Amino acid sequence: MPLVEPLEAGAIRDPELTALIGRGMALGVPDAAFPGVLARVPGYANALLRALLVSHAEGHVDHRLKEIIRVQLARIAGDPYFAGLRSVRARQLGLGEETIDAGSGRFEDDARFTAAEKWALRYARDMYLNPEIVDAAFYAEGKRHYSEAEIMELGAFIAFHYGMHVFMRAMGAHPREGV
Amino acid sequence: MTHYEKSSRFTAADKVALRFCELMALDPGRIDARFHDALRRHYSDEEIVELGAFIGFNIGYHTFFGTLGFYPMFSPDGRLVSQEESARIYGSTPSSLAGQPARA
Numbered sequence: 432m433p434l435v436e437p438l439e440a441g442a443i444r445d446p447e448l449t450a451l452i453g454r455g456m457a458l459g460v461p462d463a464a465f466p467g468v469l470a471r472v473p474g475y476a477n478a479l480l481r482a483l484l485v486s487h488a489e490g491h492v493d494h495r496l497k498e499i500i501r502v503q504l505a506r507i508a509g510d511p512y513f514a515g516l517r518s519v520r521a522r523q524l525g526l527g528e529e530t531i532d533a534g535s536g537r538f539e540d541d542a543r544f545t546a547a548e549k550w551a552l553r554y555a556r557d558m559y560l561n562p563e564i565v566d567a568a569f570y571a572e573g574k575r576h577y578s579e580a581e582i583m584e585l586g587a588f589i590a591f592h593y594g595m596h597v598f599m600r601a602m603g604a605h606p607r608e609g610v
Numbered sequence: 611m612t613h614y615e616k617s618s619r620f621t622a623a624d625k626v627a628l629r630f631c632e633l634m635a636l637d638p639g640r641i642d643a644r645f646h647d648a649l650r651r652h653y654s655d656e657e658i659v660e661l662g663a664f665i666g667f668n669i670g671y672h673t674f675f676g677t678l679g680f681y682p683m684f685s686p687d688g689r690l691v692s693q694e695e696s697a698r699i700y701g702s703t704p705s706s707l708a709g710q711p712a713r714a
Contacts, residue, residue: 469659471656472659475659508638562673562676569677570677586674587674589674593670594670596666597665601662603641
């Protein structure tokens with residue numbers, strides 16, 4: 432049983448939040464549960480949902496790579512809710528479940544990922560499992576593949592999504608249909 | 611951070627909130643029905659969501675900023691200081707929970 436039940440859509444009357452929820456539903460991430468929980472704190476809901484959507488679906492870094500990273504982070508956080516959601520857009524761009532799983536596994540040895548993608552996958556994994564090795568040398572390596580703006584885009588995306596995964600795990604949330 | 615459970619300067623509600631933060635960062639598997647009940651004895655659903663989202667956001671960003679090697683721009687007495695001086699003031703290794711991944 433969740434710690435806090437999401438508000439039903441009919442109880443949410445803020446038009447901006449309703450539009451953001453619609454955008455999330457169209458993308459597939461998040462479904463109605465995340466904004467339904469956040470809607471209990473209206474001052475937070477719009478800002479956090481907008482940040483979640485912008486960091487995932489906008490910017491210069493490939494959305495498919497962000498989707499692989501997002502699932503990897505949800506699995507690291509032990510969050511079944513976000514781990515069970517999938518981006519419709521990433522799927523339409525050709526991202527399959529096998530590649531998503533590979534991004535959470537031994538991706539360093541996997542020929543399907545470029546050197547740049549492997550660095551980004553290590554960035555996400557080691558940010559929370561081995562932060563002591565995400566040092567100046569690690570960032571210098573990243574700059575061979577990405578601009579500083581792209582690294583900050585990735586870093587902020589990773590930090591925000593991991594934080595929300597930890598939050599939803601603490602809320603005891605699960606997706607309506609597991610993957 | 612380390613002795614809050616025995617400290618008299620925190621209320622029972624404060625202590626549950628601090629425990630919530632500690633468990634979210636280090637041991638989320640222990641956030642179970644019993645802990646939910648403890649939270650609900652002191653906080654409303656709205657306050658629990660507010661606390662949880664705030665803590666989650668900070669867990670995510672503090673680790674990220676830690677990897678960037680940033681230090682506070684101001685000293686404790688409010689002076690604008692260089693990053694080198696700030697590192698000397700605040701220490702190169704902050705007292706934190708970083709590097710301790712969530713347990714299943």
